[in-house]
Amino acid sequence: MDPLRNPFSPGAGSRPPELAGREDIVSAANVALGRVVMGRSAQSQIFLGLRGTGKTVLLNEVLEIAERSNYLTSFIETPENKSLTEMLYPQMRQVLRKLSNLEAAKQSARSAFRVLRSFASTFKIAIGDVEIGIDPELGTADSGNLEIDLAEIFEAVGNAAKSAGKGWALLIDEVQYLDDEELSAVIVAVHRMSQRNLPVMVFAGGLPQVAKLSGDAKSYAERLFVYPEIGALDASAAREAIQKPLRSEGVDIIPEALDVVINKTGGYPFFLQEWGHHAWNTASQSPITLDDVNKASQKALERLDSGFFRVRLDRLTRAEIDYVKAMAVLGRGPYKVNDVAQALGMEPKALGPRRASIIKKGMIYAPSYGDIDFTVPLFDDFLRRTRF
Numbered sequence: 001m002d003p004l005r006n007p008f009s010p011g012a013g014s015r016p017p018e019l020a021g022r023e024d025i026v027s028a029a030n031v032a033l034g035r036v037v038m039g040r041s042a043q044s045q046i047f048l049g050l051r052g053t054g055k056t057v058l059l060n061e062v063l064e065i066a067e068r069s070n071y072l073t074s075f076i077e078t079p080e081n082k083s084l085t086e087m088l089y090p091q092m093r094q095v096l097r098k099l100s101n102l103e104a105a106k107q108s109a110r111s112a113f114r115v116l117r118s119f120a121s122t123f124k125i126a127i128g129d130v131e132i133g134i135d136p137e138l139g140t141a142d143s144g145n146l147e148i149d150l151a152e153i154f155e156a157v158g159n160a161a162k163s164a165g166k167g168w169a170l171l172i173d174e175v176q177y178l179d180d181e182e183l184s185a186v187i188v189a190v191h192r193m194s195q196r197n198l199p200v201m202v203f204a205g206g207l208p209q210v211a212k213l214s215g216d217a218k219s220y221a222e223r224l225f226v227y228p229e230i231g232a233l234d235a236s237a238a239r240e241a242i243q244k245p246l247r248s249e250g251v252d253i254i255p256e257a258l259d260v261v262i263n264k265t266g267g268y269p270f271f272l273q274e275w276g277h278h279a280w281n282t283a284s285q286s287p288i289t290l291d292d293v294n295k296a297s298q299k300a301l302e303r304l305d306s307g308f309f310r311v312r313l314d315r316l317t318r319a320e321i322d323y324v325k326a327m328a329v330l331g332r333g334p335y336k337v338n339d340v341a342q343a344l345g346m347e348p349k350a351l352g353p354r355r356a357s358i359i360k361k362g363m364i365y366a367p368s369y370g371d372i373d374f375t376v377p378l379f380d381d382f383l384r385r386t387r388f
């Protein structure tokens with residue numbers, strides 16, 4: 001059918017034609033944002049899930065809700081090689097600039113700018129023209145200890161937002177790339193916001209690794225955040241994800257064909273978009289048949305093997321590929337670290353650094369102590385069907 005009218009949207013962070021199965025998560029975020037900007041309490045949230053489950057899409061949804069709920073918003077994606085402070089600084093500056101245009105927040109935004117200035121010089125962040133004339137606030141956000149200073153700058157921004165009757169929502173994607181010190185600092189800062197009753201919320205998204213938090217940050221983290229699990233869609237939501245966009249284009253799919261899509265994709269959002277996309281392009285007319293879907297499956301897999309899966313594999317060294325291959329040969333995950341070591345004929349300890357490096361690259365994660373699994377759904381199938 002006409003590719004111009006294809007409603008599906010495979011791709012990282014692309015808004016799906018139908019945000020299926022996430023009603024509860026969206027409405028909980030809505031309530032939490034609404035409460036906090038009114039001065040009531042609610043927990044910040046970290047969306048945890050594998051690649052392609054829709055975390056970035058949800059963060060964007062939350063961003064829109066926040067904007068409608070009287071928040072100023074900042075969205076950062078944690079890069080692998082840049083510090084949190086560098087990413088946050090321009091975002092906080094922009095929020096303060098907006099606030100300083102509001103009469104009610106002029107004063108507090110100005111003092112927050114001074115705190116931001118000392119934060120920037122403490123963490124050696126290059127500053128913009130605006131701040132050159134601003135004196136740093138001595139003794140605030142300049143200890144050099146990120147846990148202390150981040151809480152202080154958050155407090156300054158939170159106060160400025162509050163004086164304008166607004167909130168500040170900070171969205172952090174790929175949160176697993178924050179280092180331990182940064183993650184602890186964010187948690188301590190969120191704790192400060194809730195203690196001071198400031199209208200600041202953090203929503204984050206990341207891979208479901210076991211948080212390596214320690215000390216205060218750890219005990220706060222359990223109470224301060226909720227961790228909605230973003231997984232595969234259940235069968236009925238997965239059906240909706242395919243059927244609704246088709247219907248709005250006046251197209252049907254026969255039930256057996258839809259079953260195959262649900263089955264092959266495991267209900268994973270990214271794969272649903274990919275299958276929907278190919279099924280549409282393959283079919284010559286409505287309804288989409290079983291034969292269309294079978295052909296589409298072939299194409300979808302080819303595209304995943306040379307794209308989504310391949311690019312991830314290409315980031316691994318030869319030894320790391322041997323490691324993940326040994327996992328896949330064991331079947332479906334999660335895998336015991338000891339079993340993988342045995343399959344490779346090595347001591348688990350000796351493989352520690354290799355495993356850590358693959359985890360750092362975001363390919364595998366530890367769902368619980370002594371276990372390991374892939375961060376990309378269906379990656380084990382890919383490794384089993386592909387020769388290297």
Ligand SMILES: Nc1ncnc2c1ncn2[C@@H]1O[C@H](COP(=O)(O)OP(=O)(O)O)[C@@H](O)[C@H]1O
Nearest residue numbers: 011012013016020052053054055056057269270
């Ligand atoms: N609830 C959903 N229903 C249908 N498709 C979805 C849903 N959530 C996400 N998608 C699709 O899944 C793909 C991956 O979404 P993304 O947010 O990038 O995942 P993640 O950030 O978890 O890796 C995108 O193509 C998106 O359109």
Ligand SMILES: [Mg+2]
Nearest residue numbers: 012013055056
């Ligand atoms: Mg994402």
